[in-house]
Amino acid sequence: MVHGGAWEIPGVAAPACRTGCRRALEAGERLLDRGGSAVDAVEAAIAVLEDDPVFDAGIGSHLNLRGKVQLDAILMDGETLEAGAVAAVERIRNPIRLARRVLEASRHILLVAEGAEEFAREQGMPLCLPDELITEWQLAAWLRCRDAGHSSAHHFASPQGTVGAVAIDATGRIAAGTSTGGTCCKYPGRVGDTPLIGCGCYADSTAGGASSTGLGEAIMKIVMAKSAIELLRGGAEPQAAAARMIQLLGERGRGAGGVILLDCQGRIGACFNTPQMAYAYRDSTGGLVLSP
Numbered sequence: 001m002v003h004g005g006a007w008e009i010p011g012v013a014a015p016a017c018r019t020g021c022r023r024a025l026e027a028g029e030r031l032l033d034r035g036g037s038a039v040d041a042v043e044a045a046i047a048v049l050e051d052d053p054v055f056d057a058g059i060g061s062h063l064n065l066r067g068k069v070q071l072d073a074i075l076m077d078g079e080t081l082e083a084g085a086v087a088a089v090e091r092i093r094n095p096i097r098l099a100r101r102v103l104e105a106s107r108h109i110l111l112v113a114e115g116a117e118e119f120a121r122e123q124g125m126p127l128c129l130p131d132e133l134i135t136e137w138q139l140a141a142w143l144r145c146r147d148a149g150h151s152s153a154h155h156f157a158s159p160q161g162t163v164g165a166v167a168i169d170a171t172g173r174i175a176a177g178t179s180t181g182g183t184c185c186k187y188p189g190r191v192g193d194t195p196l197i198g199c200g201c202y203a204d205s206t207a208g209g210a211s212s213t214g215l216g217e218a219i220m221k222i223v224m225a226k227s228a229i230e231l232l233r234g235g236a237e238p239q240a241a242a243a244r245m246i247q248l249l250g251e252r253g254r255g256a257g258g259v260i261l262l263d264c265q266g267r268i269g270a271c272f273n274t275p276q277m278a279y280a281y282r283d284s285t286g287g288l289v290l291s292p
Contacts, residue, residue, distance in 0.1 A: 001268050002028065002045050004055045004278030005161015005213045006258030009292050014276075016054040017161070018290045021280035024048040028167055029282075038167040038175035038209075039077050039100070046073070046096040046177050049163035053135050055278075057163040058094060060135045061181020063142040064188050069133040071181055072195040075099040078174035078203030083109050085195035086116040091127040096179045098125060099195075110195055142184065150185045161278055162194060164201060164211030166262040174264065176201040176209035176225070182216070192216020198226030207233040208264055214249065214257015214274070221253045228261055238262065238269030246271040 002024045004017050028045035032038075050058025061069045073095035074085035084103025087110065092098050101123045102111055111119055117127060145151065162180035178200040182192055193216035194200035200216075202225035203209035210225040224245050231241035238261040245259050250273050258272030260279060268281050276292040283289050 001025075001167075001260050001262055001270070001281035002049065002163070002165040002279060003211060003213055003258065003260050003270070004049060004163050006256070006272040006274040006277035007161055008274065009276040009278060013054065014292045017278040017292065018280075020049060020052040020054050021278050022288065022290060023052070024163075024165065025280040028165060032167065032169055035170065038169040038173045039075065041167040041169065042165045042175045042177040043075060043096055043100050045165040045167075046163055046179050047094045050094050050096060050179055053137070055161050055163050056181045057179040058181070059133050060138060061133060062184040062186070063134065063138055064182070064186045064190070066188050067142055068130060068188070069181055070188070071095045071133070071179070072191060072200075073099045073177070073179035074195045074197065074200050075103055075177040076175060076197065076201055076203040077103065078176070078205040078209055081204065083197045085110040085197065087112040087191045087195045088189055089113065089116050090130045091117055092120060092125070093128045093132065096177055099177070101125065109197060112191070113189070145185050162213040164213060164260065166203070166209035166211055166260055168209070168262055168264070168266050172205060172264065174203045174205045174209040174262065176203040176211050178211045178213070193219035193224070196220065198223045200225060202226045202229050204229055204233075205264060208238065208262055210259055210261050212257060212259050213277070215255035218249055218253035218255020219257055222248050224249060224259060228259055232261065232263045238267050239271070240269070242269035242271035246273050249273065
């Protein structure tokens with residue numbers, strides 16, 4: 001299952017969101033069909049979403065207060081409980097791929113900013129120019145905020161959605177991941193929920209996997225992804241667990257967002273308290289489900 005963020009998706013952007021989520025889902029499915037792991041599938045799906053400027057991840061992300069893109073991502077292997085994450089990187093086209101390298105080749109879980117980019121060079125990953133991540137669409141929205149004061153109205157028709165994916169493979173291994181460009185006009189160095197284990201995502205093959213989206217400061221308060229998995233561990237159905245977490249996000253976190261879940265039986269759940277959430281999955285008959 002993949003998501004492209006929970007926000008007020010204008011009608012003009014809905015077809016592109018559906019197309020992007022479908023392409024990401026299919027990228028993950030192809031790997032699983034060839035015997036790939038859940039980690040492989042999640043990485044592949046999120047990389048497709050990062051390359052799609054309709055979403056707030058990778059290319060086309062929101063600009064911060066200084067007019068720069070700073071990216072966060074996390075990937076977690078539910079079989080080992082190992083995770084890799086990066087935050088505030090400015091020269092990485094696909095931060096989910098760097099998160100994979102942190103997971104597999106570092107003794108740490110989270111690397112940030114210049115240190116994360118140095119690790120990328122050591123791993124032989126190419127760095128991009130910061131301007132390569134900026135689209136005309138987002139630059140125009142940022143200029144409106146700079147000149148008239150920050151307002152969500154300046155971004156109504158622009159990409160706003162954090163992206164994520166959860167998967168279970170033929171061996172029962174579960175993985176989850178999330179990637180984002182954060183919020184528009186965020187303070188330089190601001191890190192939200194996305195790269196924080198248990199907040200932006202969590203995976204445990206004995207229970208399930210989750211990926212969060214929405215206001216990071218609110219999601220962090222309730223440790224949403226880990227809390228959702230613990231509901232699954234306690235016997236909750238995925239849809240009921242997702243609904244409970246979004247209720248808690250609004251009541252205690254006082255924020256808006258969404259979450260997707262997949263339990264160790266392959267059952268899914270999705271819930272949000274925003275006008276829409278972009279997501280895609282296969283139902284029990286193999287049929288494609290797309291939203292919005």
